[in-house]
Each structure stands twice: as C-alpha cells, then as structure tokens.
Amino acid sequence: MRALAWPHPATWALLALMGVQLGVWNWGRTLSGQExxxxxxxxxxxxxxxxxxxxxxxxxxxxxxxxxxxxxxxxxxxxxxxxxxxxxxxxxxxxxxxxxxxxxxxxxxxxxxxxxxxxxxxxxxxxxxxxxxxxxxxxxxxxxxxxxxxxxxxxxxxxxxxxxxxxxxxPVPDLPAWTKAMPAYALADLGEREAAVALLSAILATDARHLTPEEAKGMMKSIQKWQRQEQGGGK
Structure with a gap:
C-alpha cells in the first residue's frame, strides 16, 4: 500500500493564509459584544x-x-x-x-x-x-x-x-453646458435671483449652440420665472 504523501509546503502556506484571512474577516465583529x-x-x-x-x-x-x-x-x-x-x-x-x-x-x-x-x-x-x-x-x-x-x-x-x-x-473639456448652469438654480434657492438670471443669460449668450432646444427653453423659463419673482409677481 502506497504511503500518503505529506502536503507540499506551499499547501501549508496557503492554508495558513486562508486562516489569517478568515480571522481578519471577523475582525470587526469581535470588537463589540454584538454584531x-x-x-x-x-x-x-x-x-x-x-x-x-x-x-x-x-x-x-x-x-x-x-x-x-x-x-x-x-x-x-x-x-x-x-x-x-x-x-x-x-x-x-x-x-x-x-x-x-x-x-x-x-x-x-x-x-x-x-x-x-x-x-x-x-x-x-x-x-x-x-x-x-x-x-x-x-x-x-x-x-x-x-x-x-x-x-x-x-x-x-x-x-x-x-x-x-x-x-x-x-477644467474638463467638453463638459455639457448644463453643468455651468447648475449654480444658477442654487443661487435662486438662496434668494440670489438676480445673480441666477445673469448666469443663465450669459450661458444662453455664449454657449447656446451647445444646448439642446429643450435645455435652452428650460433656462429661458427659469429666467422669466425669477424675473417675475424679483418684480413681486410670485411664481
């Protein structure tokens, strides 16, 4: 009958590493009395x-x-x-x-x-x-x-x-134009509607070619809404 071969040293090393991994896996769970x-x-x-x-x-x-x-x-x-x-x-x-x-x-x-x-x-x-x-x-x-x-x-x-x-x-080239408009909406929420109108107006004047028709229309609606609010016209 052939004697069983003793495991290769690399096998023992792998088992040891697995044991370390399992121990570390439970590392956080043993820091307190409950999970x-x-x-x-x-x-x-x-x-x-x-x-x-x-x-x-x-x-x-x-x-x-x-x-x-x-x-x-x-x-x-x-x-x-x-x-x-x-x-x-x-x-x-x-x-x-x-x-x-x-x-x-x-x-x-x-x-x-x-x-x-x-x-x-x-x-x-x-x-x-x-x-x-x-x-x-x-x-x-x-x-x-x-x-x-x-x-x-x-x-x-x-x-x-x-x-x-x-x-x-x-400083990323070719960012969508709407990313430049996002501060305007936060400004309007803070009550800085005049600054918000100025920002969107500048974008429409300089980057309109990079906007979709829907984006440009949405910005115009926002400008008109904020202008009415500035004039006391509500929404």
Missing part, C-alpha cells in the same frame, strides 16, 4: 492581507457586502439606523481597492443617499466629491449627483451652491 449593522472598516494593511494578492476579487466581495449591510438572514434595517460615518470609511476604503469602478459611487448615491436623515447625507455628498476629484474627466457626473443630494435631500442650498460651483469650474 453591528456597519462594522468599522479594516485598516488598509488588513485589506492587503485579506486580498491574498487579488485586490479585485476582494473589492467585489466587499462591495457586495457593503450593499447588503444590515439586510441579511431575512433582516431588513432602515437606512436611518446606519452609521454613516463608518459607511463613508467603507466607501473610501473600497475606492482605494478599485479607484476606477463606479459601483461604490452608485451604491452610495442611489441607495445610501436615500436615508431620511439629512445629517447622514452629508457623508455621501463628501464621498462623492472626493470620488469625482480623483478623476474629474470620468467622474464629474457624481458632482452633479452630489448637488442633487445637497439641494433636494439635505435642503442645504449653500452646500448645493458650493458643489455646483465646483462642478462648473472643472
């Missing part, structure tokens, strides 16, 4: 160990976990109960694993951005701004989404104006 909805994100060096040389695989696994925090085993957790400061840490950590993918940005903006707690949305807006700055030519659209969240979810017109101005000032 948290959003565990603290591991430090970068821990992510490196967990990846076992395959950062893309780890990114996909952890991005799926990010999407399902609090919603496993038949449990559904309201977004208002999530720790958004920790979520922001996860957004950034996963961006470091894959700085090109928009998966995390989509999850942050279109899922976690729907929380009813306005104070939590600020963490999503901050992340989207950082994500856009890493590659403005590819990611400028996330600034537009950040404007939407600040203006309509947070009702923070000052922040919406700040982000809109950041978008309009991007």
């Amino acid at each position: 948290e909805i959003v565990p603290a994100p591991p430090p970068p060096q821990v992510f490196t160990i967990m990846a076992l040389g395959d950062a893309q695989y780890l990114f996909r696994v952890m991005a799926l976990q990010l999407q399902n925090f609090g919603d496993s085993g038949g449990k559904v957790t309201p977004l208002a109960e999530y720790d958004y400061q920790r979520l922001g840490g996860w957004f950034r950590a996963l961006d470091d694993l894959d700085p090109v993918s928009d998966y995390v940005a989509v999850t942050a903006a279109q899922y976690y951005g729907m929380t009813p707690k306005r104070a939590d949305v600020v963490h999503v807006v901050a992340y989207l701004r950082e994500h856009a700055r890493k590659d403005p030519a590819r990611n400028w659209r996330w600034l537009a989404h950040a404007v939407y969240l600040a203006r309509h979810r947070m009702k923070d017109n000052a922040l919406a104006l700040e982000v809109a101005q950041e978008l309009a000032a991007l």
Whole structure:
C-alpha cells in the first residue's frame, strides 16, 4: 500500500493564509459584544492581507457586502439606523481597492443617499466629491449627483451652491453646458435671483449652440420665472 504523501509546503502556506484571512474577516465583529449593522472598516494593511494578492476579487466581495449591510438572514434595517460615518470609511476604503469602478459611487448615491436623515447625507455628498476629484474627466457626473443630494435631500442650498460651483469650474473639456448652469438654480434657492438670471443669460449668450432646444427653453423659463419673482409677481 502506497504511503500518503505529506502536503507540499506551499499547501501549508496557503492554508495558513486562508486562516489569517478568515480571522481578519471577523475582525470587526469581535470588537463589540454584538454584531453591528456597519462594522468599522479594516485598516488598509488588513485589506492587503485579506486580498491574498487579488485586490479585485476582494473589492467585489466587499462591495457586495457593503450593499447588503444590515439586510441579511431575512433582516431588513432602515437606512436611518446606519452609521454613516463608518459607511463613508467603507466607501473610501473600497475606492482605494478599485479607484476606477463606479459601483461604490452608485451604491452610495442611489441607495445610501436615500436615508431620511439629512445629517447622514452629508457623508455621501463628501464621498462623492472626493470620488469625482480623483478623476474629474470620468467622474464629474457624481458632482452633479452630489448637488442633487445637497439641494433636494439635505435642503442645504449653500452646500448645493458650493458643489455646483465646483462642478462648473472643472477644467474638463467638453463638459455639457448644463453643468455651468447648475449654480444658477442654487443661487435662486438662496434668494440670489438676480445673480441666477445673469448666469443663465450669459450661458444662453455664449454657449447656446451647445444646448439642446429643450435645455435652452428650460433656462429661458427659469429666467422669466425669477424675473417675475424679483418684480413681486410670485411664481
């Protein structure tokens, strides 16, 4: 009878690494007596160990976990109960694993951005701004989404104006003309209708050829509405 061969040293090394990975996987869950909805994100060096040389695989696994925090085993957790400061840490950590993918940005903006707690949305807006700055030519659209969240979810017109101005000032060629118009709507929300009218009028005068007929018509309607409001004519 042939004797069983002793496992190759590489096999032992692989098993050891798998053991380390499993241990790290449960790292955040053992920090407290009970499982948290959003565990603290591991430090970068821990992510490196967990990846076992395959950062893309780890990114996909952890991005799926990010999407399902609090919603496993038949449990559904309201977004208002999530720790958004920790979520922001996860957004950034996963961006470091894959700085090109928009998966995390989509999850942050279109899922976690729907929380009813306005104070939590600020963490999503901050992340989207950082994500856009890493590659403005590819990611400028996330600034537009950040404007939407600040203006309509947070009702923070000052922040919406700040982000809109950041978008309009991007040194990216061939940005749609409507991106230059976004500060006007935030200005109008702040009561600065005269400045809003001036901005849209300037865009129509200089960039009309880059606007669709619908966009140009919409800007004209906004100008007329703001002018009526300035004259005390209501809406």
